[in-house]
Amino acid sequence: VMHVDLPGADPGSVDVDVEDRTLTIRAQRTARTEGEVEWLARERLSGTYVRQLTVGRGLALDRIEATYTDGVLTLSIPVAEEAK
Numbered sequence: 001v002m003h004v005d006l007p008g009a010d011p012g013s014v015d016v017d018v019e020d021r022t023l024t025i026r027a028q029r030t031a032r033t034e035g036e037v038e039w040l041a042r043e044r045l046s047g048t049y050v051r052q053l054t055v056g057r058g059l060a061l062d063r064i065e066a067t068y069t070d071g072v073l074t075l076s077i078p079v080a081e082e083a084k
Contacts, residue, residue: 006049007071014068016075018061023053025073058083 006014006027013028027049055061060080067074 002075002077004051004073004075005071006068006073008046009049009068009071011068014066014073016064016066016073018055018064021055021057021061023055023061023075025049025051025053027073 004025006029008029009027010030013026015024015026017024017026029046029049055077058080060078063078065076
């Protein structure tokens with residue numbers, strides 16, 4: 001199980017892709033503006049978030065399950081049958 005913090009990301013923009021052994025996570029954070037607010041400081045950046053990880057052999061990358069709840073993306077990657 002892997003947890004990735006993505007606070008402020010639009011749930012519809014979260015994308016998980018696997019090519020060979022490279023796992024790519026993408027998400028879009030949009031800046032929220034409410035009325036005539038003038039920001040003095042922002043702790044969350046807006047824009048595209050991309051993270052790539054190389055995963056080990058022996059994982060069933062075709063059976064990844066993902067959930068996104070309260071700004072946390074949780075990926076469950078099972079061990080492949082042949083690796084057990």
